[in-house]
Amino acid sequence: MKKIGIIGGGISGLYLANILNNNSNFDYKVFERKSNFNFLEGYGIQLSVNSIKLLNKLNFNNLSASEVCFPTKVNFFNSNNSKKICDINLSQFNDDQNRYTTTKRSTLLKFLLKNIPKEKIRFKTTLTHVEEGENTKVYFSDNSQENFDYLIIADGIFSQSKSIILNKSFSPKYNNSIAIRANLKGYNFENISIFMGSNFHYVTYPINQNNEYNFVAILKKKLTTSDLDYNKNSPNEFKYLLKKILNKNSIIKFENLTEIKAFPVFVSKNFPNINQKNIFFSGDALFAFSPSFAQGASQSIETAQDIFDCIISKSDHSYKNRFRKIYSINLRSKINNFVFHLSNPINIFIRNIILKYLSKNKKFLENYLGKIYRN
Numbered sequence: 116m117k118k119i120g121i122i123g124g125g126i127s128g129l130y131l132a133n134i135l136n137n138n139s140n141f142d143y144k145v146f147e148r149k150s151n152f153n154f155l156e157g158y159g160i161q162l163s164v165n166s167i168k169l170l171n172k173l174n175f176n177n178l179s180a181s182e183v184c185f186p187t188k189v190n191f192f193n194s195n196n197s198k199k200i201c202d203i204n205l206s207q208f209n210d211d212q213n214r215y216t217t218t219k220r221s222t223l224l225k226f227l228l229k230n231i232p233k234e235k236i237r238f239k240t241t242l243t244h245v246e247e248g249e250n251t252k253v254y255f256s257d258n259s260q261e262n263f264d265y266l267i268i269a270d271g272i273f274s275q276s277k278s279i280i281l282n283k284s285f286s287p288k289y290n291n292s293i294a295i296r297a298n299l300k301g302y303n304f305e306n307i308s309i310f311m312g313s314n315f316h317y318v319t320y321p322i323n324q325n326n327e328y329n330f331v332a333i334l335k336k337k338l339t340t341s342d343l344d345y346n347k348n349s350p351n352e353f354k355y356l357l358k359k360i361l362n363k364n365s366i367i368k369f370e371n372l373t374e375i376k377a378f379p380v381f382v383s384k385n386f387p388n389i390n391q392k393n394i395f396f397s398g399d400a401l402f403a404f405s406p407s408f409a410q411g412a413s414q415s416i417e418t419a420q421d422i423f424d425c426i427i428s429k430s431d432h433s434y435k436n437r438f439r440k441i442y443s444i445n446l447r448s449k450i451n452n453f454v455f456h457l458s459n460p461i462n463i464f465i466r467n468i469i470l471k472y473l474s475k476n477k478k479f480l481e482n483y484l485g486k487i488y489r490n
């Protein structure tokens with residue numbers, strides 16, 4: 116029986132734990148820094164069909180229908196007059212069994228935790244040291260030590276374990292933008308709406324069937340290193356900025372937002388380079404992109420699946436292929452971010468004409484979205 120250690124109990128680590136849990140050839144353990152999971156946050160997540168296909172193999176489609184939504188369109192608006200520019204039909208990428216889905220992040224986490232026995236997760240534990248070899252010796256912050264055949268690093272964007280394993284500091288870079296997340300009520304949108312403004316965009320989508328919505332705004336903002344020390348930074352400044360934006364003809368009213376949280380957006384600079392055949396990086400610890408393509412969670416799930424396939428097949432083929440896919444998603448995230456934030460009125464005028472055309476161009480959509488969504 117192969118022993119697998121998973122560092123980080125986020126979307127990627129828990130997805131992998133679920134596949135291993137269904138396979139009696141493996142023994143596994145998840146090591147999580149936090150003391151427990153937070154299910155109270157109501158923020159949302161978008162899951163495109165590429166990850167839904169994998170989640171449905173774990174019976175995600177048996178979740179109560181009231182806890183998920185299946186948006187069929189992405190609507191694009193000018194934020195300064197709330198006029199619709201165009202829409203993209205998302206359902207063209209669905210199949211009979213798998214549909215583009217939005218839900219609460221906590222609903223996904225609860226689902227991923229449902230079948231994992233309690234003794235398989237060790238909380239308040241981080242990796243401190245690794246001795247590589249055919250059988251990797253791993254040392255933990257609680258002074259314990261375990262041997263694993265495979266070690267999976269899935270401790271998120273600020274992965275400490277990555278720096279420990281690669282023996283050099285590996286920090287993500289600030290993406291010159293601030294994300295503001297909130298819960299939204301009092302509307303009746305069925306679909307995903309993207310409102311584009313000068314140097315910002317915001318997105319709303321339903322997260323269940325109870326008229327609850329996710330709101331996330333991405334504002335371009337240069338910050339110095341000391342500004343980036345989040346504790347020194349006043350989130351109220353960003354809330355004020357958001358209020359000003361929404362007061363300008365937006366159909367989303369600032370007063371309808373609750374649990375507003377602002378934080379700087381970080382992205383990966385490059386892929387971690389590792390020669391060790393039995394250590395894998397997954398999810399944001401492997402590569403984190405800007406949230407403008409809404410693929411972070413889906414890629415975290417797909418990469419975890421690739422890692423499992425590699426372990427089974429004893430070949431790193433699918434893991435290496437994933438790098439190519441992540442590279443193309445990163446490019447699309449950057450393009451989206453640029454296009455959504457244009458500020459010059461002439462550029463905006465031209466962008467809107469191009470968007471109207473491309474949003475109905477099957478060839479373009481298949482290439483830009485279909486390639487990613489259809490796996």
Ligand SMILES: Cc1cc2nc3c(=O)[nH]c(=O)nc-3n(C[C@H](O)[C@H](O)[C@H](O)COP(=O)(O)OP(=O)(O)OC[C@H]3O[C@@H](n4cnc5c(N)ncnc54)[C@H](O)[C@@H]3O)c2cc1C
Pocket residue numbers: 122123124125126127128146147148149159160161162240241242269270271272273274275276294296331380397398399400406409410411412413414415
């Ligand atoms: C504003 C915003 C909006 C987003 N919206 C979407 C979206 O709509 N759709 C989408 O697909 N993606 C979205 N993403 C991206 C997505 O949230 C991430 O890509 C995804 O959560 C990454 O999963 P993960 O498992 O790699 O990491 P995480 O979910 O961050 O999990 C990492 C886990 O590791 C634990 N941990 C941390 N350090 C250690 C340590 N040293 N030892 C042990 N455990 C540790 C953490 O506590 C955590 O539980 C968004 C991101 C942002 C910033």
